[in-house]
Amino acid sequence: MFRGKYHGKRRHDDDLEAVVQRAHAAGVTRQLLTGTSLKESRIVLDLAEKYNLHSTAGCHPTSTTEIDKHKGGEDGYFAELEALIDEDRKEGGAKRIISIGEVGLDYDRLKFAPRETQLKHLPRLLRLSQKYHLPLFLHDRHPEAHADFVRILKEVGYGPSWAGGVVHSFTGTAAELQELLDMGFYIGVNGCSMKTQENIDNVKIIPLDRILLETDAPWCSVTTTHASHKYIPQGLVVVDKVKPEKFVEGKGVKGRNEPAEVS
Numbered sequence: 001m002f003r004g005k006y007h008g009k010r011r012h013d014d015d016l017e018a019v020v021q022r023a024h025a026a027g028v029t030r031q032l033l034t035g036t037s038l039k040e041s042r043i044v045l046d047l048a049e050k051y052n053l054h055s056t057a058g059c060h061p062t063s064t065t066e067i068d069k070h071k072g073g074e075d076g077y078f079a080e081l082e083a084l085i086d087e088d089r090k091e092g093g094a095k096r097i098i099s100i101g102e103v104g105l106d107y108d109r110l111k112f113a114p115r116e117t118q119l120k121h122l123p124r125l126l127r128l129s130q131k132y133h134l135p136l137f138l139h140d141r142h143p144e145a146h147a148d149f150v151r152i153l154k155e156v157g158y159g160p161s162w163a164g165g166v167v168h169s170f171t172g173t174a175a176e177l178q179e180l181l182d183m184g185f186y187i188g189v190n191g192c193s194m195k196t197q198e199n200i201d202n203v204k205i206i207p208l209d210r211i212l213l214e215t216d217a218p219w220c221s222v223t224t225t226h227a228s229h230k231y232i233p234q235g236l237v238v239v240d241k242v243k244p245e246k247f248v249e250g251k252g253v254k255g256r257n258e259p260a261e262v263s
Contacts, residue, residue: 009079013245020051031259033103036060038081048096056101056137057085060114065157085132100129101137105145126156136165146176169216174202188212190220194228213262221257
């Protein structure tokens with residue numbers, strides 16, 4: 001769902017420029033573009049440079065199989081990822097990469113990457129944060145994944161000397177939330193974080209100085225089926241939307257979240 005393509009199929013013309021302009025018009029002038037693979041880390045860095053935004057560099061847990069498939073193996077993959085960060089951070093560089101991510105564990109979608117693969121590569125991905133002293137942009141999905149997630153963070157020595165981080169799109173339990181808060185993390189909240197009343201009750205636990213609102217665009221909008229929908233003021237329309245196949249220039253697309261909507 002990017003630049004007019006939906007699951008690989010072209011539905012309408014590229015409207016990225018309009019999406020960025022709508023965000024700026026809504027007051028969202030600082031955006032973090034997420035790198036979920038080596039290739040996408042390069043793409044979002046280019047976009048960050050073009051639009052004066054920021055980006056992350058990393059490998060999403062569901063993309064970790066590509067590390068082993070890399071022509072240079074695991075070492076070759078990490079060498080290219082580090083070279084990307086080094087180039088951005090060199091003297092005179094734009095320094096657009098401000099976080100290591102998206103990294104973590106996801107046991108809800110093991111069809112994309114088995115847990116053994118995710119577990120194998122997470123420590124090395126986390127250590128990039130320590131090496132570059134950049135905060136972590138973290139993914140923690142599934143109760144069993146959470147236990148492994150916390151264990152590995154402790155095993156690599158995560159603590160106050162690191163640059164901190166955010167566990168984004170939080171959907172876990174109150175106990176899991178408290179554990180993450182105790183470790184010093186910020187908690188990212190979006191539409192997916194407030195689907196149920198239990199989700200909402202958990203969000204209320206988060207101290208205001210530790211909560212970060214996010215869109216996770218183009219995903220995780222608040223829909224009419226979410227318990228949180230009743231809290232949205234009636235008549236509030238941030239972006240007028242139409243179906244992808246009926247795209248109208250200047251309007252958004254139904255089912256596609258936009259950065260402007262966090263305003």
